[in-house]
Amino acid sequence: MTATDTPTRRGPGAATRLAARAGGGAVRLGLLLTALFWLVPTIGLLISSLRGPADISTSGWWRVFTDPAQLTLHNYTELMGNGTITHALLNSVLITVPVTVLVIVIGAMAGYAFAWLEFPGRDWLFLLLIGLLVVPIQVALIPVTKLYATFGIFGSLLGVILFHTAFGLPFAIFLLRNFFAEIPRELLEAGRLDGAGELRLFARVVVPLGGPAIASLAIFQFLWVWNDMLVALIFANSGSAPLTVALQEQTRQFGDNIDVLSSGAFLSMAIPLAVFFAFQRQFVSGITAGAVK
Amino acid sequence: MATVTFDKATRTYPGAERAAVDKLEIAIEDGEFLVLVGPSGCGKSTSLRMLAGLEDVNGGAIRIGDRDVTHLAPKDRDIAMVFQNYALYPHMTVADNMGFALKIAGVAKTEIRTRVEEAAKILDLTEYLGRKPKALSGGQRQRVAMGRAIVREPQVFLMDEPLSNLDAKLRVQTRTQIAGLQRRLGTTTVYVTHDQVEAMTMGDRVAVLKDGLLQQVDSPRNMYDRPANLFVAGFIGSPAMNLVEVPLTDGGVQFGNSIVPVSREAIAVAADKGDRTVTVGVRPEHFDVAGGQATSLANDEPAGVAVTVNVVEELGADGYVYGTAEIGGEQKDIVVRVGGRQVPLKGDVLHVVPRPGETHVFSTSSGERLSD
Incomplete structure (x- = not known):
């Protein structure tokens, strides 16, 4: 840029800035509207869950805006009184929590081993593990069913937990191995010189440094398992079915249990959301992990 | 306190034809400050890592005192190391960083506290004991790394280019501090640097390496006055x-x-x-x-x-x-x-x-x- 065209550029510059500010507002408004639009089904579900069955079957949920008296907690009391649903909710927790813990613990240990311990065949084994990432669970359904029948754990909580853990591990190990491999070598060497054995090094240095990655993985793993229906539908029986399966069973061809459905669906959504917001800080720093030392 | 002996110690990396460190023979006296110096790739860091136990020894032996440590794990060698990038644990406070080794060794909490505070006083770190490494300047981090080594009271200090991340002025200052501290503690020290000025000013003796081969070990004065060969003559002294x-x-x-x-x-x-x-x-x-x-x-x-x-x-x-x-x-x-x-x-x-x-x-x- 030469000195002569500097002033001529300043005029449009101010205008551009003004336009940019106005444009920024427009963009922001657009984003807000998009977000609201995106939320409509969820809001509808929430409102439906707060209306009585008779209202739901006769009019749309938006009617509540003109007639707020329709709002009632009846569906939720009904839900809590429904033994199948509460039992299924308990099952969801009994499946999701152990799977998440198992995947994190085993995945972190294996990830550390793949990243920092030297043993013969390590790279081949890791390659094999990456290969397992592309195996869809559908191809394993029948063989695993037969296997479970042999061991007598078909239709049990244990079966569902083991299946989820097995299919969660390749990704967990892959993710954590790559995160742990980014830890500066000198840190681990310093730990070894300080007298730490592998286990202590893992617990006191590697895991604290891997915190963000572990938190992200925990959230994802929790969501996947919580929202799963296919695996539970096949491997759980009526006594061990989680909420997703129990809710699906409430939909019938004629006369849905719409009151239980809407409140149950909202409940099954609210719990992972709570988990997400609890770990949100770590989740965000997990996404940018490694960007800044 | 102990002597350190490299007895024809050799390291050949897997797949390499030439040894990275070839039959290194140095006898380091008790309490001596020995500087390993040479151009990059000469094997000086590898030699230090062999002594630390972070690198395998393929031939010969390394002894600390009378103990053959050639194949011992790093934690069993009673040594402390200061790394080039300091390698401070980012999730621990300065005090925890310095006391980590003692904690692992099972030393009582009050004892750890006293020793950490003592070292912090020597290094002028007392007011930073509660901070995390990221809240410290480069010079302070360097001192914490030193403190972590001092607190252990090891038989040998190993230092791998500990000053290369500091700016020029601080480097000169810290150079004197480290040399003074070493004389005061009297701990045998092996120090690696590529900077011949550091080598000449800090070491009791200087060992010059090139291509994994030891060229000369001597006092800085003799190294300067009577270089043993063309390489040492050209390497020591600035301008050359x-x-x-x-x-x-x-x-x-x-x-x-x-x-x-x-x-x-x-x-x-x-x-x-x-x-x-x-x-x-x-x-x-x-x-x-x-x-x-x-x-x-x-x-x-x-x-x-x-x-x-x-x-x-x-x-x-x-x-x-x-x-x-x-x-x-x-x-x-x-x-x-x-x-x-x-x-x-x-x-x-x-x-x-x-x-x-x-x-x-x-x-x-x-x-x-x-x-x-």
Whole structure:
């Protein structure tokens, strides 16, 4: 840029800035509207869950805006009184929590081993593990069913937990191995010189440094398992079915249990959301992990 | 406190043809500060890591005191190391960083506290004990890394270029502090650096390595005054020694039109190898600028070598003249130190004479020192 065209550029510059500010507002408004639009089904579900069955079957949920008296907690009391649903909710927790813990613990240990311990065949084994990432669970359904029948754990909580853990591990190990491999070598060497054995090094240095990655993985793993229906539908029986399966069973061809459905669906959504917001800080720093030392 | 012995210690990396460290033999005294120095890739860091147990030893042995530690795990060697990037645990406070080794060793909490506070006082870190490393400046981090080593009270300190991440001024300051601290604690120390100034100023003795081979171990003074071969001569000293290849003559070697005396035996040794030339080395400060009246071979010419000045570096106290001279029919680059008050101009011609007794003669073919 030469000195002569500097002033001529300043005029449009101010205008551009003004336009940019106005444009920024427009963009922001657009984003807000998009977000609201995106939320409509969820809001509808929430409102439906707060209306009585008779209202739901006769009019749309938006009617509540003109007639707020329709709002009632009846569906939720009904839900809590429904033994199948509460039992299924308990099952969801009994499946999701152990799977998440198992995947994190085993995945972190294996990830550390793949990243920092030297043993013969390590790279081949890791390659094999990456290969397992592309195996869809559908191809394993029948063989695993037969296997479970042999061991007598078909239709049990244990079966569902083991299946989820097995299919969660390749990704967990892959993710954590790559995160742990980014830890500066000198840190681990310093730990070894300080007298730490592998286990202590893992617990006191590697895991604290891997915190963000572990938190992200925990959230994802929790969501996947919580929202799963296919695996539970096949491997759980009526006594061990989680909420997703129990809710699906409430939909019938004629006369849905719409009151239980809407409140149950909202409940099954609210719990992972709570988990997400609890770990949100770590989740965000997990996404940018490694960007800044 | 302990001695450290490298006994023909060798490290060959898998797949490499040449050893990274080849039959290293150094005996380090109890309480000594030994500096390993050399250009990058010379094996100095590998040697240190072998002593630390972070690198396998493929041949020979390493002993700390009377203990053979060749194949011991790092944690069983009773050593502490300061890394180039400090390697502080980012999730621990300064105090926890310094006390980590003691905690693992099962030392009582109050004892850890006292020892950490003691070390912090020595290093001027007391007010930072509660901070995390990311809230510290580079110099403070460096001191924490030192503190982590001191608190352990190990038999040997290992330092791998601990000053290279500091700015120039802080580096000079910290250099003195580390050397002083080591003298005070009296702990045997092995220090790795690529900076020959650091090596010369800090070490009781300096070991120069090149391509995995030990070139010379000696006190800084001797290293400077009597470099054992061409490589050491060129590596130690800044600016580097002038090294010029000249033909052999009777009674000495001819440098320009002055004679550098070399013993007959040394010349005989060189001649026996079939060498027609030797390499003469003169440090920049060992040239005298001649007025033309000094001893000269030809009376109609001024004595010494005529150097045409290309660049002058003025450092205040003195100056360095970078010039070219014609020696033996070839243009050679020559560096001469001159007094700070009589600096020549670019394009001037200086007549310089090597000071008697301050010249070095090396065999051109083997690089070994011929003069005494």
